[in-house]
Amino acid sequence: MTITHSTGEERLARRMARGCEFLGTQVAILGGAMSWVSERNLVSAISNAGGFGVIACGAMTPDLLDREIAATKALTDKPFGVNLITMHPDLTDLIGICAQHEVGHVVLAGGLPPSGSIDAIKASGAKLICFAPALALAKKLIRSGVDALVVEGNEAGGHIGPVSTSVLAQEILPEIAADTPVFVAGGIGRGEAIAGYLDMGAAGVQLGTRFVCATESIAHANFKKAFIRASARDAVASVQVDARLPVIPVRALKNAGTELFTAKQREVAQSLDEGSVAMAEAQLQIEHYWAGALRRAVIDGDVEYGSIMAGQSVGMVKAEEPVADIIASLMAEAAAALEKRAA
Numbered sequence: 001m002t003i004t005h006s007t008g009e010e011r012l013a014r015r016m017a018r019g020c021e022f023l024g025t026q027v028a029i030l031g032g033a034m035s036w037v038s039e040r041n042l043v044s045a046i047s048n049a050g051g052f053g054v055i056a057c058g059a060m061t062p063d064l065l066d067r068e069i070a071a072t073k074a075l076t077d078k079p080f081g082v083n084l085i086t087m088h089p090d091l092t093d094l095i096g097i098c099a100q101h102e103v104g105h106v107v108l109a110g111g112l113p114p115s116g117s118i119d120a121i122k123a124s125g126a127k128l129i130c131f132a133p134a135l136a137l138a139k140k141l142i143r144s145g146v147d148a149l150v151v152e153g154n155e156a157g158g159h160i161g162p163v164s165t166s167v168l169a170q171e172i173l174p175e176i177a178a179d180t181p182v183f184v185a186g187g188i189g190r191g192e193a194i195a196g197y198l199d200m201g202a203a204g205v206q207l208g209t210r211f212v213c214a215t216e217s218i219a220h221a222n223f224k225k226a227f228i229r230a231s232a233r234d235a236v237a238s239v240q241v242d243a244r245l246p247v248i249p250v251r252a253l254k255n256a257g258t259e260l261f262t263a264k265q266r267e268v269a270q271s272l273d274e275g276s277v278a279m280a281e282a283q284l285q286i287e288h289y290w291a292g293a294l295r296r297a298v299i300d301g302d303v304e305y306g307s308i309m310a311g312q313s314v315g316m317v318k319a320e321e322p323v324a325d326i327i328a329s330l331m332a333e334a335a336a337a338l339e340k341r342a343a
């Protein structure tokens with residue numbers, strides 16, 4: 001039972017109640033899945049602190065996911081979720097692993113769920129959460145049986161869509177939030193913003209960047225240092241140089257790797273002009289440029305050439321601190337903001 005002390009805390013608890021009920025938590029804050037970062041330690045720490053940790057399956061094999069879920073369960077008896085990428089070649093088996101472990105919530109990321117995946121997840125008894133990049137897609141996902149949505153704006157770290165969090169929230173919350181829980185993500189660094197989105201009807205929020213420098217996060221010290229030093233303007237979206245060579249938009253801290261990527265695109269475009277490389281091969285070279293780059297930065301600490309995926313809220317990450325302190329600060333800021341509201 002949550003003990004409430006102030007009007008602000010009481011208002012916050014009321015506004016988070018629906019999200020908490022959906023997640024089975026004390027606090028309606030999801031720790032957004034981050035490949036290589038959101039593993040057993042960070043996920044269990046977030047859940048143990050009252051939030052909702054989510055394992056990033058990323059490119060893990062079914063066997064690795066099986067072990068990660070088991071290890072996370074050993075560290076927490078609180079609810080946590082698993083994030084699966086829709087284009088993973090073993091998606092069906094990964095869903096099966098989640099079902100075996102009776103994972104309560106599965107998050108599907110990376111595009112519309114392939115046929116059969118929604119039914120398979122729901123048949124396991126899990127609640128299904130999907131990303132809605134636009135209102136029309138939000139409605140389509142709900143019609144297909146999705147239980148809750150994450151609305152993630154362009155300010156976020158990692159793979160991004162073109163529309164800002166504030167605009168997506170205004171377009172989607174008034175139409176959807178009354179009937180389906182919606183969690184807002186992207187650019188949230190402080191509790192005042194959480195209070196704002198809750199007032200707009202959100203059931204809760206999802207944060208990624210803010211949790212990277214948690215004490216419990218296994219991210220390399222260099223990766224954490226880069227976050228602590230960076231300001232909002234350092235977290236830039238990847239730039240596409242040539243219309244023939246598509247670049248998947250990713251937000252990350254700019255570094256030597258980012259500059260080399262621009263040079264690489266120019267070089268490949270020139271080879272295309274000269275006819276010395278075929279289109280398919282050229283596109284593959286661009287697609288493969290960042291392969292393994294997030295791991296290189298997060299695990300190996302190569303923050304020069306690896307990919308330092310980070311959202312614009314990185315400027316609000318000031319120190320390494322325990323997850324429980326991060327969540328406590330966010331909740332105190334949100335409660336203080338709500339305390340100031342007229343009754």
Ligand SMILES: Cc1cc2nc3c(=O)[nH]c(=O)nc-3n(C[C@H](O)[C@H](O)[C@H](O)COP(=O)(O)O)c2cc1C
Pocket residue numbers: 031032033034035037056058083109110152155156157158159185186187188206207208209210308309310311312313
């Ligand atoms: C380093 C990093 C890795 C991420 N990896 C994933 C991922 O594997 N799957 C996913 O759905 N989202 C991923 N995200 C997005 C987060 O889950 C979350 O939605 C996002 O960070 C929220 O925005 P914020 O960074 O502004 O808090 C990643 C974000 C970061 C910063």
